[in-house]
Amino acid sequence: MQTIPSTKDSLMALMRADFTTQWRNRRSAIMAILVPVIILISWKGIAEKTGAAFVLSNAISFGLTAIGLMGYAITIARDRDKGVFQRLRVSPIPTWTIMMSRISVQLAMILILTLVVYVVGYNVDKISISPIGYLLGFFAAFIGGAVYLGLGQMIVGLIKNAETVNSTTRLIFFFFIMIGVFGELAPFADMGSFGKVLSYISKYSPYGTVRRILSVAMEPSKWSPETTISLLATIGYAIIFSTLGIKWFRWNSK
Amino acid sequence: MLWVEILNRISSNAYSKHMNNQLNGSILSVEGLNVFYGNFQAVKNVSFSVKGGEIFGLLGPNGAGKTSTLSAVEGLLKPASGKITVAGHEVSKDPLLARANMGVQLQSTNFQPELHVEEIIRLYAGVHGLKLEKERIRQILAEIKLEDAAAKKFGQLSGGQQQRVSLVIALLHEPQMVLLDEPTTGLDPQSRRQLWERMEALREKGHGILLTTHSMEEAEAVCDRIAIIDHGRVIEVDTPNALIDKHRNDEAVIKASRKGKITLEDVFIGLTGTEIRE
Numbered sequence: 184m185q186t187i188p189s190t191k192d193s194l195m196a197l198m199r200a201d202f203t204t205q206w207r208n209r210r211s212a213i214m215a216i217l218v219p220v221i222i223l224i225s226w227k228g229i230a231e232k233t234g235a236a237f238v239l240s241n242a243i244s245f246g247l248t249a250i251g252l253m254g255y256a257i258t259i260a261r262d263r264d265k266g267v268f269q270r271l272r273v274s275p276i277p278t279w280t281i282m283m284s285r286i287s288v289q290l291a292m293i294l295i296l297t298l299v300v301y302v303v304g305y306n307v308d309k310i311s312i313s314p315i316g317y318l319l320g321f322f323a324a325f326i327g328g329a330v331y332l333g334l335g336q337m338i339v340g341l342i343k344n345a346e347t348v349n350s351t352t353r354l355i356f357f358f359f360i361m362i363g364v365f366g367e368l369a370p371f372a373d374m375g376s377f378g379k380v381l382s383y384i385s386k387y388s389p390y391g392t393v394r395r396i397l398s399v400a401m402e403p404s405k406w407s408p409e410t411t412i413s414l415l416a417t418i419g420y421a422i423i424f425s426t427l428g429i430k431w432f433r434w435n436s437k
Numbered sequence: 438m439l440w441v442e443i444l445n446r447i448s449s450n451a452y453s454k455h456m457n458n459q460l461n462g463s464i465l466s467v468e469g470l471n472v473f474y475g476n477f478q479a480v481k482n483v484s485f486s487v488k489g490g491e492i493f494g495l496l497g498p499n500g501a502g503k504t505s506t507l508s509a510v511e512g513l514l515k516p517a518s519g520k521i522t523v524a525g526h527e528v529s530k531d532p533l534l535a536r537a538n539m540g541v542q543l544q545s546t547n548f549q550p551e552l553h554v555e556e557i558i559r560l561y562a563g564v565h566g567l568k569l570e571k572e573r574i575r576q577i578l579a580e581i582k583l584e585d586a587a588a589k590k591f592g593q594l595s596g597g598q599q600q601r602v603s604l605v606i607a608l609l610h611e612p613q614m615v616l617l618d619e620p621t622t623g624l625d626p627q628s629r630r631q632l633w634e635r636m637e638a639l640r641e642k643g644h645g646i647l648l649t650t651h652s653m654e655e656a657e658a659v660c661d662r663i664a665i666i667d668h669g670r671v672i673e674v675d676t677p678n679a680l681i682d683k684h685r686n687d688e689a690v691i692k693a694s695r696k697g698k699i700t701l702e703d704v705f706i707g708l709t710g711t712e713i714r715e
């Protein structure tokens with residue numbers, strides 16, 4: 184007569200396998216980190232004008248988008264398509280441990296991303312923030328990461344086909360980059376009332392709110408009522424995306 | 438301590454008796470199972486049981502309800518009604534305990550493609566609460582003549598080798614009930630025979646095996662009892678020979694016979710019809 188293994192043992196076994204998988208897929212993980220690094224290098228010139236927090240927060244936001252949408256969503260869709268989850272689900276483990284293990288890999292990726300952005304920013308762009316700014320930046324990165332992981336979960340909940348998930352996440356990633364580049368830098372004010380609407384959408388889009396909380400976390404003295412709204416919106420996005428993602432998610436793609 | 442051992446034996450014997458009474462000799466029991474997909478009823482009031490030391494075959498054309506029945510047993514889908522018990526644990530009430538007592542080989546091989554065989558074995562040992570050292574994993578692989586496969590990715594193995602690894606993973610925790618979903622599909626005759634021998638060895642050890650297959654030759658060769666399922670209903674349950682004897686004079690079976698001698702396949706065609714199912 185077999186008994187149920189301890190959740191800790193099961194989770195450790197899953198995490199070991201998932202971290203090994205991530206290590207073997209390190210090329211795609213490096214790509215997710217490379218985008219923010221390229222942004223840091225290419226924005227070297229504007230760092231002095233916009234400030235360190237602006238550049239670092241944008242770079243981390245791009246990285247979080249890549250991790251949540253491309254790292255998380257695409258691997259979940261692929262493994263679901265291959266039946267990896269179905270095989271695990273016939274084991275005596277609670278199903279939440281399967282996802283918890285996957286998410287822990289992405290949280291480690293967020294930690295590495297934030298660290299790399301700080302290091303490259305310091306060494307290449309010669310920008311730095313206060314120690315408390317660095318620390319709060321990590322916290323903000325995890326909160327922001329939850330938005331994109333939730334969004335990734337929602338996409339794999341809505342779309343069953345792995346190829347469609349792949350193309351959709353890339354499209355959304357591109358869309359967020361556009362929001363990031365044009366929403367933050369382009370002068371929408373020149374476009375009249377339409378510009379104002381675009382600016383507002385950009386500011387309160389998932390990208391805009393995450394970037395703002397990251398930026399203010401790095402410069403806590405700049406906290407304002409607008410930041411509070413951004414933080415609430417970020418938490419709201421994370422909760423809504425994750426709830427819908429979990430509700431719609433099916434373990435089997437067929 | 439002697440008294441601890443005596444107490445353990447008494448309690449273990451009492452427990453075994455209790456379990457035997459509870460299970461009535463069967464390791465898997467399915468009673469009045471009904472499965473729906475929306476308005477479509479895939480499984481209709483299916484009941485059967487599998488005893489320890491028995492290979493029980495579930496046969497049926499495509500879409501007959503075999504995989505739905507198996508999925509309900511595995512806990513992968515929630516039946517509308519019915520009671521499924523594995524080793525005394527009801528799947529709907531104690532899903533984890535029920536799964537801890539079953540070993541499953543799904544229809545398609547489904548492991549993370551990046552992992553090496555050794556890592557896959559360690560993962561599935563871990564999710565069953567077992568800690569296997571590298572040496573033990575090598576030993577397990579040597580037992581299935583795959584000692585060189587430890588550092589290979591699962592996708593690099595041949596179909597037969599993949600099946601051997603899948604089966605060994607399903608049996609890592611020595612489950613009482615083994616569920617095999619079309620395990621010999623796509624295998625060459627040598628690999629198929631080898632798998633049959635493994636199934637028979639499991640039967641000798643007292644494991645109960647539930648096997649779904651499209652191969653009548655396989656069902657006839659290894660199954661002790663067979664359930665023929667069609668349009669979601671079990672239409673016959675018996676030993677292969679008894680089924681042949683019972684239906685050898687049926688008009689449809691005689692019509693299905695190709696070489697004069699009535700085979701299990703003739704009985705199957707006679708009972709389920711000749712039209713192709715999608």
